[in-house]
Amino acid sequence: MAEALPDLASPAPEPAVLPAGLPADFAEIYSAHSQPIFYLALRLLGDPAQAEDAAHDVFVKAFRKLGEFRGDADIRTWLYRITLNHCSNLRQSWAARNIHPAADETVFERPNDASQSPLRLLETKELGERIQRTLDGLPEEYRLLLLLVADQELSYEQVGQLTNQTADAVRGKLHRARRAFTVAFAKTA
Amino acid sequence: MKPPSQQLRQQTTEQVTAESTHAATTQSETVREFATPEEMIRHDLLQTKVPGAVGKRLERTLAAEPAPVPKPWWKRLL
Known part of the structure; x- marks a missing residue:
C-alpha cells in the first residue's frame, strides 16, 4: 500500500525465472x-x-x-x-x-477473544493450508480485500478500483475482514 | 494503515541434543507472529513459488500465437 511501512520481516519477492522462449x-x-x-x-x-x-x-x-x-x-x-x-x-x-453453502458472515461479527489475540503459528508448511481453509470460510468480499491489500504494490485506491468501491469503503471493510480472518484462523489450529 | 514493523516478532528456540560424542542433532522451532492477516498472507505469498511448468507451457502457447496487434492511434484517443 502506498502509505505502508516497508515489511522488514519478509524477504524481497523472488522473481520468477525469465522464460527464454517468450518475447x-x-x-x-x-x-x-x-x-x-x-x-x-x-x-x-x-x-x-x-x-x-x-x-x-x-x-x-x-x-x-x-x-x-x-x-x-x-x-x-x-x-x-x-x-x-x-x-x-x-x-x-x-x-x-455444485451447490456450496454460503459462508455465514454473522459468525465473524460476534465478539470473540480469539480476534484480539495475535496471529501466531508454528512455522511449517501447513501455513498455506491453514490460510486457504481460513479464506475459504470467509465471505467473498473479505477474502478478496485481504488478498489484494496484502500486495504492497497496490494502493487502497487501486484495491477499490478492482473491487468496485471507494478507498474509504476499502478501509472500513478491511477492519471487519481482518477481524473475521483472525477469528477463523484461530479455529483452524 | 499498516502497523509499525516493530510489532513483528520472531521467536526462535533451538535445542541441541547430543546423541553421541561425534554427532549432534539440532531441532529448531520457529514461532512467528503477524500483526495483521495481510502480513501473514504476504509471508505465505513470498513462500509460494510459481511452478516452472507454467512458464514452459506459456512459452509453447505463445510461440503459436500471432504477435499482438497494437491498438490503432485513433482508438487510443477514444
Missing part, C-alpha cells in the same frame, strides 16, 4: 508479476493445478490484449483485473454444477 518485454512482465498472479489464483480457486491453468490463461489473455493496455493504468492492476474475471468465471461455472 523479451513480455518475459519481463511475466517475471515481475507471475508470483502474485499465481498466488491470487491459488487462493481464490483453492487448487494448485487449477491455479497453474489459470495463471497460464491469464498471461495468454494479457499477451493477446497487450495492444489494448492503456499505459495510464498500472500493469499489476490490469493483470489482477484479468485474473479476478477469469477466476470469477471459473467459480461461477463450478457453482453451476
Whole structure:
C-alpha cells in the first residue's frame, strides 16, 4: 500500500525465472508479476493445478490484449483485473454444477477473544493450508480485500478500483475482514 | 494503515541434543507472529513459488500465437 511501512520481516519477492522462449518485454512482465498472479489464483480457486491453468490463461489473455493496455493504468492492476474475471468465471461455472453453502458472515461479527489475540503459528508448511481453509470460510468480499491489500504494490485506491468501491469503503471493510480472518484462523489450529 | 514493523516478532528456540560424542542433532522451532492477516498472507505469498511448468507451457502457447496487434492511434484517443 502506498502509505505502508516497508515489511522488514519478509524477504524481497523472488522473481520468477525469465522464460527464454517468450518475447523479451513480455518475459519481463511475466517475471515481475507471475508470483502474485499465481498466488491470487491459488487462493481464490483453492487448487494448485487449477491455479497453474489459470495463471497460464491469464498471461495468454494479457499477451493477446497487450495492444489494448492503456499505459495510464498500472500493469499489476490490469493483470489482477484479468485474473479476478477469469477466476470469477471459473467459480461461477463450478457453482453451476455444485451447490456450496454460503459462508455465514454473522459468525465473524460476534465478539470473540480469539480476534484480539495475535496471529501466531508454528512455522511449517501447513501455513498455506491453514490460510486457504481460513479464506475459504470467509465471505467473498473479505477474502478478496485481504488478498489484494496484502500486495504492497497496490494502493487502497487501486484495491477499490478492482473491487468496485471507494478507498474509504476499502478501509472500513478491511477492519471487519481482518477481524473475521483472525477469528477463523484461530479455529483452524 | 499498516502497523509499525516493530510489532513483528520472531521467536526462535533451538535445542541441541547430543546423541553421541561425534554427532549432534539440532531441532529448531520457529514461532512467528503477524500483526495483521495481510502480513501473514504476504509471508505465505513470498513462500509460494510459481511452478516452472507454467512458464514452459506459456512459452509453447505463445510461440503459436500471432504477435499482438497494437491498438490503432485513433482508438487510443477514444
